[in-house]
Amino acid sequence: MSRPQAPRPDRKPLIGLVERANRALQADMVRRAHAAGHTEVKMAHNSVFGFLHPDGARAADMAARAGITRQSMGEVIRDMVALGLLEMRSDPNDGRAKVVDYSEHGRSVAGDGFRYLIELERRFEEEFGEQEYAVVRDVLERLVGVLDRFAAEEDQTSSSAGGSVG
Missing domain, CATH: 1.10.10.10 (Winged helix-like DNA-binding domain superfamily/Winged helix DNA-binding domain)
Known part of the structure; x- marks a missing residue:
């Protein structure tokens, strides 16, 4: 008997890309601190x-x-x-x-x-390039805003649904 397969994205998920970029940036900051003589700095x-x-x-x-x-x-x-x-x-x-x-x-x-x-x-x-990098920053800032809005909408839906149960 085979187990059903969970659906998988056909490309690396955005969350994976953002997490990898975050880790690379943080590791780079620590590497740079060490190069500047601040060897006590940790990730x-x-x-x-x-x-x-x-x-x-x-x-x-x-x-x-x-x-x-x-x-x-x-x-x-x-x-x-x-x-x-x-x-x-x-x-x-x-x-x-x-x-x-x-x-x-x-x-x-x-x-x-x-x-x-x-x-x-x-x-x-x-x-x-200045414009392309500005787009990257803008999209990431907007992405955070959209996710915050989704969470607020979900919280509002949950509290509305929870409040009407009696």
Whole structure:
């Protein structure tokens, strides 16, 4: 008795392409940090570098923006504090909470990373052409907007359906 085959896309799914691009970009950032002498930087640190506001932020807020658990974000933050990249201070608005911020060394490392991102974007424009690269960025931004809209519509449909059951 054979099992029915699940349908398979006839080309690499968009989610696979985006994930592969994400991993390649993150690995490139770490490679570049190491080349610049910041050998303490790890791939997991990208979740902080990408989501830590210049004025600092709570770990829970960063975790939500990064799409990871508070526990995972806390583990990365503790590692980066131990490496001297981050500091923790009391939240002036809530004495029970802590705010995460860059140390002086962390600001230097992050600054090098942001300068590299600017250079990388310039190189992409050279590689693909300014207009084609602008289209890539525009389509990705619109894709996120469409997916957010789909999720909101689904949430609204679910809550409407759930609310009418009695």
